[in-house]
Amino acid sequence: MSARPRRLLLGAGTAIAVAVTLSGCTQKATSYGSAVSVTASDSACEVSTSEFPAGHVTLALENKGSKVTEVYVLFPDDRIAAERENIGPGTKATLVTELKAGAYEIACKPGMKGDGIRQSVTLTGRNTAAPRSPEADAAVAAYRSYVMAQAEQTLPRAKAFTDAVKAGDVEQAKKLYAPSRIGWERTEPVAESFGDIDPKVDVREDGLEEGQDPKTDWTGWHRLEKALWQDKKIGTREKELADRLMRDLNDWVKKVGTAEITPTSIANGAKELLDEVASGKVTGEEERYSHTDLVDFKANLEGAQKSYDLLEPIARKNDAPLVEELGKRFAALAQQLDVYRTDDGADKDSYTYTSYDQVSEAERKELSDGVNALAEPLSKLAAAVAK
Numbered sequence: 001m002s003a004r005p006r007r008l009l010l011g012a013g014t015a016i017a018v019a020v021t022l023s024g025c026t027q028k029a030t031s032y033g034s035a036v037s038v039t040a041s042d043s044a045c046e047v048s049t050s051e052f053p054a055g056h057v058t059l060a061l062e063n064k065g066s067k068v069t070e071v072y073v074l075f076p077d078d079r080i081a082a083e084r085e086n087i088g089p090g091t092k093a094t095l096v097t098e099l100k101a102g103a104y105e106i107a108c109k110p111g112m113k114g115d116g117i118r119q120s121v122t123l124t125g126r127n128t129a130a131p132r133s134p135e136a137d138a139a140v141a142a143y144r145s146y147v148m149a150q151a152e153q154t155l156p157r158a159k160a161f162t163d164a165v166k167a168g169d170v171e172q173a174k175k176l177y178a179p180s181r182i183g184w185e186r187t188e189p190v191a192e193s194f195g196d197i198d199p200k201v202d203v204r205e206d207g208l209e210e211g212q213d214p215k216t217d218w219t220g221w222h223r224l225e226k227a228l229w230q231d232k233k234i235g236t237r238e239k240e241l242a243d244r245l246m247r248d249l250n251d252w253v254k255k256v257g258t259a260e261i262t263p264t265s266i267a268n269g270a271k272e273l274l275d276e277v278a279s280g281k282v283t284g285e286e287e288r289y290s291h292t293d294l295v296d297f298k299a300n301l302e303g304a305q306k307s308y309d310l311l312e313p314i315a316r317k318n319d320a321p322l323v324e325e326l327g328k329r330f331a332a333l334a335q336q337l338d339v340y341r342t343d344d345g346a347d348k349d350s351y352t353y354t355s356y357d358q359v360s361e362a363e364r365k366e367l368s369d370g371v372n373a374l375a376e377p378l379s380k381l382a383a384a385v386a387k
Helices: 134-166 171-178 181-184 186-192 222-232 236-256 263-281 293-319 320-338 362-378 381-386
Strands: 016-020 037-040 043-049 051-053 055-063 069-074 080-087 093-100 102-108 117-124
Touching: 037 069, 037 102, 037 236, 037 293, 043 102, 055 069, 055 080, 069 093, 080 093, 093 263, 093 381, 102 181, 134 171, 134 181, 134 236, 171 181, 171 222, 171 293, 181 186, 181 293, 186 222, 186 236, 186 293, 222 236, 236 320, 263 293, 263 362, 263 381, 293 320, 293 362, 320 362, 320 381
Parallel strands: 016 037, 016 055, 037 055, 051 117
Antiparallel strands: 037 043, 055 093, 069 080, 069 102, 102 117
């Protein structure tokens, strides 16, 4: 995950162009299709209107600050309704989503840290579901089943890993660490939509909030990763954290079936998974102690591919050229990654890869270029689905 303790998740949709230029304004958008823009800076998050119609929404985002930022749409309980990450200084982005009527907050997070600079907005209209095609309903149902299956399959792998930690078996725990994370990485956007779970299980040390103490407040996989690879020892604290990780993952499994899922949120999630690869896996920041970044990379790519595969029949009707390009880009990136695979491929739900510290800078650049080549057309998938 990127260096932050909580994420905000926007639902996916389509037709309202939301260009936000904030100033705490009370202007209202009175008709479907009105523009709402969000302008982020290092000290402000400007939304051009505080009220606009529910349904398919497109947010036009601009970062006028000096730091990379994220923009979130949040439910009142801080769950993520929609998000767009890694918006660089001086750049623009678009978020297509689907939101029900009600109260929300739009938050900009300069530096991708903290709770964000927030603006309250209200989406108006009736909370009746927009009619969907049979293909769209099928995609949502299939993706929900996929997410739940990945969460449930994570538990026994995580238990094997944490059992090894509690037994004090450093080498066995190392072997089981990366496999225990595959289901999480495949479905990370949905997993992270439950704001309090992600910082408990997947935060890195540099993602802790100001004032948090790594010795007492840092929990989850990466805290145990550091103990195993850097400290090379398992103490009482690590054994306690192993039990804590299992409790938090069980909490995730209980909640995952309640996630808000729409065709556009599936599409946005696919793009978010590629953003995760670009911001953490290709850079080597995610698994900085174990260097198992390519296992995460593979899982993120698989999750994005699954999302695309489910949406492909819908997108093909609306934008066939985009579908053709995405098919080629997914295949090309998978082929690039397979060069580093070290297992025989017999187990489709587990794999091993070259340690990332053995991948040269030139090779990392090639992987990064492959990710960027896929990410650009993938950012258009939500709009194609929402047409």
